[in-house]
Amino acid sequence: MNRTATALPEDWREGHFVLRIEGADGPQAIGLAHGRAFDMTPAFGTVSAWLAAEDPVGAIAARGEPVVIDMPALLAGGGPARLLAPFDLQALKACGVTYARSMLERVIEERCRGDASQAERIRAEVRGIIGDDLANLRPGSPEAMALKENLVARGWWSQYLEVGIGPDAEVFTKGQPLSAVGSGAHVGIHPASAWNNPEPEVVLAISPQGRILGAALGNDVNLRDVEGRSALLLGRAKDNNAACAIGPAIRLLDRGFTLEDIRAAEIALEIRGTDGFHLAETGAVGSISRDPTELVDQLINPHHQYPDGAALFLGTPFSPSKDRGAAGMGFTHHMGDVVRIASRRLGVLVNIVDRTDACPPWRFGIGALMSNLARRGLPRA
Numbered sequence: 001m002n003r004t005a006t007a008l009p010e011d012w013r014e015g016h017f018v019l020r021i022e023g024a025d026g027p028q029a030i031g032l033a034h035g036r037a038f039d040m041t042p043a044f045g046t047v048s049a050w051l052a053a054e055d056p057v058g059a060i061a062a063r064g065e066p067v068v069i070d071m072p073a074l075l076a077g078g079g080p081a082r083l084l085a086p087f088d089l090q091a092l093k094a095c096g097v098t099y100a101r102s103m104l105e106r107v108i109e110e111r112c113r114g115d116a117s118q119a120e121r122i123r124a125e126v127r128g129i130i131g132d133d134l135a136n137l138r139p140g141s142p143e144a145m146a147l148k149e150n151l152v153a154r155g156w157w158s159q160y161l162e163v164g165i166g167p168d169a170e171v172f173t174k175g176q177p178l179s180a181v182g183s184g185a186h187v188g189i190h191p192a193s194a195w196n197n198p199e200p201e202v203v204l205a206i207s208p209q210g211r212i213l214g215a216a217l218g219n220d221v222n223l224r225d226v227e228g229r230s231a232l233l234l235g236r237a238k239d240n241n242a243a244c245a246i247g248p249a250i251r252l253l254d255r256g257f258t259l260e261d262i263r264a265a266e267i268a269l270e271i272r273g274t275d276g277f278h279l280a281e282t283g284a285v286g287s288i289s290r291d292p293t294e295l296v297d298q299l300i301n302p303h304h305q306y307p308d309g310a311a312l313f314l315g316t317p318f319s320p321s322k323d324r325g326a327a328g329m330g331f332t333h334h335m336g337d338v339v340r341i342a343s344r345r346l347g348v349l350v351n352i353v354d355r356t357d358a359c360p361p362w363r364f365g366i367g368a369l370m371s372n373l374a375r376r377g378l379p380r381a
Contacts, residue, residue: 004338006075006083006183006248007348015257016057018047018205018214018250020084020182021074026372027084030069031060032249037071038064045379046369047250048089048308052208057252075248077184085180085246086216087205089308089366092244094174094201094220095295096163098288098315103164105319109228110158116195116225119321120328139289140167159231169290169298172234174220174313175244178369179362183247183349187221187339188356190240195225195332199316200269200341202262202285204292205250206310210300212292214252215262217341217349219245220313224332242359246311247349257345262292265343267317274336277324283317 008017013035021028029040029047043063044050053059073079097103104127111125112118137144144165151157163170181187189196203218221244227237251257263286271279292314299312320331337353373379 004184004350004352005348006077006350007342008071008075008248009251009345009347011256011345012347016060016252016254018051018056018086018252019248020047020086020088021069021081022084023081025376027088027369028081029088030067031064033057033060033064036061037067037069039067040064041373041378042380045373046088047086049379051090051205051213051309056213057254083182083184083248085182085244086248086250087177087180087246087311088369089177090205091177091306091308091310092173092175092180093299093310094172094238094313095290095315096170096172097160098164098169098290098295099283099317103160103289105321106160106164107158109224110160110231112228114195114225114228116329116332119330123321137165137289139165139169164289169295171295171299173239175239176365177308178365179239180244180246180311181242181351181359182245183351185245185351186242186354186359187219187245187351188240188242188359189221189333189335189353190223190226190236190243190356193223193225195228195330196221196223197320197331197333198222198269198271198339198341199313199319200267200283201313201316202265202267202343202346203246204262204296204312204314205252206296206300206306206312208300208305208307208309210296212253212259212296214250214257215265215346216246216250216311217248217267217343217346218311218313219339219341219349219351220316221245222319224319241356241362242354243356245349245351248347251346259292261345265345268340268342269318269320270340270342271320272338272340273324273334275334277334277337279320279322279331281318281320285314285317287317288314
């Protein structure tokens, strides 16, 4: 099996999908409807405009122009076109600390002050005080507030526990519109970081009105030592060149793929290093502490709007902690790692780890996209 191959889900010919590809003249928004491909760029120009339509699924056949795509070549990265992240003008937002397991790891990062050598000792100490079975604790509930009071009394309250079990979710900006990379691209780790990891997540496609339209896979790359030193360094830990990967496509909700399928999804993570290191873990989206609809309500509401829509990372069910070297030092990336994130109904997102300054620099922003579409006379309708 080709470990760097991207894949759509096995049942892709039965569903509706959003792809973005880099064609000869520039980016194209491609719709897949029951195995047939349609170019949506002439009608809408951008994915964000398409997904803002009243019926994005129906618009594929109604307004798209049929096009022939060599799908195996596209997914293998060997054809004339290449996959881009399936979002364009949408805000790239992310929720953190939405799973008990990842919440505990965040507390550990904070207590370590970014020093990975302290992680195993503090992990045991944290679990000894608060346990690790918090999956059934509803954030903001009386039980959660009682736990908060207990932890405050012990001197163990944390900003991560505040958003993990408190009433307000953590919602932050992962990157700028158009800055995400697609499947098959290199994903960046800042060379100043010595403790970092991938964060495999489901990414929701959200309309400007706050409707959940579909989902993709994402890698919310994290620099654990940087964020562990101070939560005020979140932007430096998260928003770096090529440090946000989304793909291979957005699967749109339809009669065969619903929000219940997203809730029931499992995410599989596999990492293979050039040093022979191998890690494989799985996590259930359904173990999330807040329902996806609640997170969307905290993102888009009368107090805040996203007129171009949003991509919302739901948070990771797990942060890899398997030792990669000295005992107790946990996991961190090596350059050349192949990161494979897969889910049965969403496909396979694959990226290769490199330094942020060795990944292709981000040059194609909103101004460049608008100029490119204008030169092509798009959209036409």
